Amino acid sequence: MTRNLSDLLVVYLIMRETQLLNTCIKVVPLLETIEDLHNGPHILEAYLKHPITELRAKEIGFKQEVMLGYSDSNKDGGTIASKWNLYKAEIALSNVGLKYHTEIYFFHGTGGTISRGGGKYHRFLESMPENSVCRTFKITVQGESVAQLFGNPMTAKYNLTALTSGIARHIIENKTKKAAPQYPTQTMEFLAQKSFEHYKNLIETPGFINFYSKATCIDVLEKSKIGSRPARRTGTRTLKDLRAIPWVFSWNLSRFTLTGWFGLGEALKILKAEKPQEYKDLRQTLNNWNFFKFLMIQTETNLILSNVEMMNKYALLDEDSNERDLFMNTLIADYKNGLHFIEELFDEPATARRSGQYDNLKWRNEKLFVLHKLHIKYLKIWRTLPDETSLEKDKLLNKLLSLINALASGLKNTG
Numbered sequence: 415m416t417r418n419l420s421d422l423l424v425v426y427l428i429m430r431e432t433q434l435l436n437t438c439i440k441v442v443p444l445l446e447t448i449e450d451l452h453n454g455p456h457i458l459e460a461y462l463k464h465p466i467t468e469l470r471a472k473e474i475g476f477k478q479e480v481m482l483g484y485s486d487s488n489k490d491g492g493t494i495a496s497k498w499n500l501y502k503a504e505i506a507l508s509n510v511g512l513k514y515h516t517e518i519y520f521f522h523g524t525g526g527t528i529s530r531g532g533g534k535y536h537r538f539l540e541s542m543p544e545n546s547v548c549r550t551f552k553i554t555v556q557g558e559s560v561a562q563l564f565g566n567p568m569t570a571k572y573n574l575t576a577l578t579s580g581i582a583r584h585i586i587e588n589k590t591k592k593a594a595p596q597y598p599t600q601t602m603e604f605l606a607q608k609s610f611e612h613y614k615n616l617i618e619t620p621g622f623i624n625f626y627s628k629a630t631c632i633d634v635l636e637k638s639k640i641g642s643r644p645a646r647r648t649g650t651r652t653l654k655d656l657r658a659i660p661w662v663f664s665w666n667l668s669r670f671t672l673t674g675w676f677g678l679g680e681a682l683k684i685l686k687a688e689k690p691q692e693y694k695d696l697r698q699t700l701n702n703w704n705f706f707k708f709l710m711i712q713t714e715t716n717l718i719l720s721n722v723e724m725m726n727k728y729a730l731l732d733e734d735s736n737e738r739d740l741f742m743n744t745l746i747a748d749y750k751n752g753l754h755f756i757e758e759l760f761d762e763p764a765t766a767r768r769s770g771q772y773d774n775l776k777w778r779n780e781k782l783f784v785l786h787k788l789h790i791k792y793l794k795i796w797r798t799l800p801d802e803t804s805l806e807k808d809k810l811l812n813k814l815l816s817l818i819n820a821l822a823s824g825l826k827n828t829g
Contacts, residue, residue, distance in 0.1 A: 416443040416450060419460045426466050435466070438473045442521065446483030448491045448610075451499045454480070455506040462514040471516070477550070480507055481521040484531030485658030492613030492677040493529050493716075497709050498606035504546040521552035526559040527662055528712045529674030535573055539580030541708035544594045547584035551577070562826065597703050601685070601692040608684045609677030616676065616744060617653055621737045628732035630664035631793060632656075634814050667821050669724035669786070672745060674716025679751025686755070697759050714756045714764060718771055719825070720749060721779070724786050731793060782824045789817045 416422065422441055429435045443461070445454040458480065461467055482503065487496040504520065511518030524531030524538075531538070539547065555563060564570040616622065627633060653661075662673045686693040700707055725745070732738045757763050765772055792814050799807045 416445055416457060419457055422461050440474055440479055442479045442481055444481040444483060446486035448487050448495060448499050451487060451503040454503050455510050458507055458510045462516055476515060477517045477519060478511060479519055479521055481523055483523045485525055488529055488673055489658040489661050491610045493674050493713065494609035494678050494681060495606045498602055501543055501705055505543045508546045517548055519548050519550040523554050525556050527666060528715055530662055533712055535576040536580050537708050540704040544591060545588050547581055549585065551581050598695050598699055601696050605681045605685055608681035612680040613677040623653060625732050625737055625741045629728045630668045632660060632664040635660045635664055637811060638815055667818060668728040669721040671716045671720045675713050675752050676748055678713050679748040679755060682755035683751050700759055710756055710759060717749065717752050718764065718768060727790055778824055785817055785821050789821065
C-alpha cells in the first residue's frame, strides 16, 4: 500500500538506523489499488530524484524494482478497470525510468485465479505493453498454483520455458521496433470507466455486503487456517477491510466468479449503443492488440466457469427475497451481456472456440455439483448453530473446510 513518497523514505530511515543505507538492498514500492496505480508514476519520479536515491543509484546498478498488485485493484474497481490501470501504469512507470536513466523492472504480484492476474505465462507476457518488460522479471506463484505450474518436471519446464521465451521476445522487440503501434486507447479508457461505474454501483448498493455474506462462504473462510494473514485487516465487516484473496476465493467457490467478469457486459453494451464506430474499431483491433485479446479471453474464461444453476442455489442462502432478486437480476444480466458481446467481438460462439474448456467442465460438473450441494447443506446447518464454541460446530467447520478444499481442487484457479 505505497500511497506517497514518505512510505518509501521511512524505509531509508530504518536502513540508516541499522547501517544498511550504503548496501545494495533495494527499496521497492508496492502499488495495489487503482488510485495507487494512478499516482504511482508521480511517487516514483519523486523517489528517483530524491538525493538519497541518487546517491544509492550506482549501488543498485541503476535499476529500480516496482511491485504491482493485481488483487486489490481488482477488488477496488473490478477486473476491466484493474487490468487497464495496470497496463497504463506499466507504460507510465517505464517512461519515468527512461527520464531518470534507470531501468524499471516489475514484480507482478499475481494470484492463482485469472481475475487476480493468473493465466498462461506466454499470454500474460504477450499482453504487456511495449518496452515494459526488460531483462529482469519477477512474478509471484501462490498457493494452488505452485503444484499446478511446477508440480512435476515436464510442467515446470514448460512454464519456465514460456516465461523465458516470452521475456526474450520482449527484449528483441524492444530493440527492433521503431515505433509503438497505435491502439484505440481512448475507447479502452471509456470501456474501463463504464465497467468501473457499473461495478461500483453493485458493491455500493445497500444490502450488498449482507447478500455477499450469505451467498458465499466468506464466514467459513474467515475461520480457516489456510492463509498467512487474517481475512480482514482490522476485523471490521466491511468490503474495504476485507482482504482481496478471500474476496475472490469466496465468489469463485459459489460459482459466481464475478470478480473476473462483472462490469464488462454493461460496458460493451453502452459502448456499442453510444459509440458504434468505436465499438466497430475495437472489434477490428482484437487480433492485433494482445492486451485486449488476452483480457477478453480471460474474462470469457471466468464467464464459462460461472454456473447460473449453482449461482441461484447459493443465492437462496440469502432469505431476503427482495434483496436476493435485486442482486441476482443485476448479476445475471451482466453475465449474459458479457457472453453475448465477447462472442460478437470474436465473431464466433464460445462453444466453438473454447470447446476444450467446455468439455473439461462437462466432465467435472457432475462431481462438482455434488460437492456444491453438500457445501450449501452444511453451510445452512453451521450458520444456525449457536455462536459459542461447541464440539458440534467445530466438527461441522472441519467438514466445510474439507468441502472447500475439494471444490478448489475440482474447480482449479480459484484463489
